[in-house]
Amino acid sequence: MKRGYSFPMVFGGTVIAATLLCALLAPMILGYSDDIVMTRSMRAPGAEYWFGTDNLGRDIFVRTLSGARNSVIVGIGVAGLTLLIGTAFGLLAGYFNRLDGAIMRMMDGLMAIPGVLLAIALAAILGSGLYTVVIAIAAPEIPRTARLVRSVVLTIREMPFVAAAISVGSSTPKILLRHILPNAMPALMVQATFVCASAILTEAVLSFLGVGTSPDIPSWGNVMAGGRQFFRVAPWVILFPGIFLSIFVLAINLFGDALRERGDPMLSGRRA
Amino acid sequence: MARFLLWRLLSTVPVMLTVLVVIFLLLHLGPGDPAATLAGDNATPEQIASIRARLHLDQPLIVQFAIYLRQVLSFDLGVSVFSNRPVTTLILQRAEPTLMLATTTTLLSVIVAVPAGIYAAKRVGRFGDYVVMGLSAIAFSVPVFVLGYLLMQSFAISLRWLPVQGYRPLSAGLMACLTSLTLPTLALTCLFAALVARITRATMLDVLAQDYIRTARAKGAGRFRILIVHALKNIGVPVVTVVGTSFAALLGGVVVTESVFNIPGAGRLTVEAILTRDYPVVQGVMLVFAVILVGVNLLVDLSYTLFDPRIRHGGAR
């Protein structure tokens, strides 16, 4: 069952690779031609404009492809930031008993606020740049990662090789980073895929509600947000970026699931 | 049992305290003067100064937090900057649609997802399993608002079966209310049911591999009996847990769904408040949602005692 490459792995991998390629190359190939041309506004999808145009006459196909770039940046950025901070908290809470209670209660408190709501509020307060949006989305994701890392640390630190490392005088940071962290990596990689997927969805929601990145930084979310008012007459403005986003998120989720299934048996079945 | 209750109640105190700190600090996170932020872009210096004084923004942070805490504990969530009305009143006015939507979605999700998850577990590795898991993966990957618009486009605009947007309150009749909630509930259920189905399946697989299921088989219990009597009660705890923990995702989804379908609920109130920079309202709604979430998780923990005699008798798990 775990031999070779399963369908989800191949599908997920291919879509992810293709999207990353688009994200990298689209601006060069298309020459960023999402100009505002009022004379061609609200065209239905057809031979000329494959995905139609929006109210300002911008080509949705071009905007969808170039939107991939910022959505991917948000996804990867949030995954990276979450992992970095979440891992730090998790390591500290898991290894130092004194910090455990304080850190984990803080994480519980953060988790008690619905994630999307916290992200919306943070995004509204911090402003609508790409990086502030990344921070706003990452904040609610941190507790889950911290919990995951902590649970791994709690298991690993009881293992003989940790006692051995301590007995030969390894420093605490070295034990944490060299002996304990690598054991948490497989679970963290899986977690990273899920955070990335959920971040792309959250970014879309933020843009949709009007607190995401500003419209001159196209992302799948704010391309769709632009079509909100005209949904009844021009549904394609939401539909096509929505389909792209969904397929990409689906690919990441499937890839993450496949990763988890092949992963370390010790970590499988553990719910973050 | 009583000790478990007491311990569980006490454990919510630090959590709520953290929530309050986070919500309180939110206002001070942004760049610039919070009083100016609150007053809006076109405010005169006098207006800003009056807001600063009214909200005690001229005091040290710790004093401000103490004042905030005292207010909250006396159920005073402040006054809306935009409409000058108490935040509690605003939230109560908007509570009904949100509660209705959350309830219908939870019910529908459990009704759909628990059997689907059990079915997938029974057919694990076969076609039925792939269908359920595939659908749940897809439902999980489509943004709620895209789903909402798709449903709206097909069932309301093209087929004209259901109202496009808006909400009919309960006072207009239960049927009218439920009809207006059909599409939002469907959209939100897709997301929520996907979560519940996945966990139900995983838990069911765990349970079906247990020794006591083999014992039941050895007795000659049929498939149905094994499922209903021997397995279902054992998946109660994890499934209720996932319903509780995904409730956060549900509340987040409510915010979005209410905006898509123009439902005047607490979620929509938040979005309006954020767009008008009405921070007391934003903080108020966040606090109320957090209290609901903590409360739901408290209920979930208490419901464990219904399902699991080991917890009921205070034994080790």
Next chain:
Amino acid sequence: MTDPLLEVRDLRVAMNSGRTQVLRGVDFDLAEGRTLCLVGESGSGKSVTAAALMDLLPPHARIDAATMTLGGRPLAGMRRAARDMAMIFQDPMTSLNPVLTIGYQLREALQLKERVSNDVAHARVLDVMRQVRIPDPATRLAAYPHQLSGGMRQRVMIAMALIRRPRLLIADEPTTALDVTVQAQILWLLQELQRETGTAILFITHDLGVVAEIAHDVAVMYAGRIVERGPVGEIFRDPAHPYTAGLMAATLDHRTANDARGERLVELPGTVPVAGEAIPGCAFAPRCAYAVAACATTPPEWRSLTRAHGAACPHFRAQQMAEGIAR
């Protein structure tokens, strides 16, 4: 001797839809009121044999037997509830459902087999609980498994088996998970119950100490086959298969180390062949000190020593005798 209660001839089981052969032709009989111990290392096929009799194998397993009858009725295709047998499992901690009361689980065992009213069932439950010496049965009815000790739970498992008044009781390592003192109590209880009810017991174990205490007859399994079979006294006194002899020597060694538990106990040089491997000759040949060239290629012939005692090894006895003469 009258007709045996349980008759098994050439029982074969293959897992993974027939690809992995785990039982390669098992023959044995079991008479009413007797206890047969199936002995062997883990992986030898003891538990698979029991599971095949109880129809508890996973769906991908293929069962195939020339004869498999209980009281003259073929077991193949018979509903589990209709089988005149019951089974006790290894771990009483996990084999009882944690969320159902003891009373419910006992009553269910009865009512799945016989259509009796709840009143009658209640009385029978209390009877059987007394029979397995559970003190204060009326209050224990409402108890959940976690409120009982390991020994008590195994008594409940036994009661659950007995309440159906089975003609055959299968016990799959029922004492392995218990403390030594509790182990002795449970063995004693099983023997008492057998005297009272006359049930036949198929007892699966890897512990020769347990065998010595409870068995009338012994069947030694190796790699999916029975390699030696006979009355317990004869087998202990006079093993006719090198594997049996090795098992006993290994057990004696370990007994001195005072470790009466754990599957690791019987440790012989070499390893059990992988299930599913094709074995043309004797499966034990690679580990056997007495093996000759032919052992690896031709199936070993069955040699009877007495009417009831025999082994699948034509060389061992001959060589031992030769050694005895030489000495």
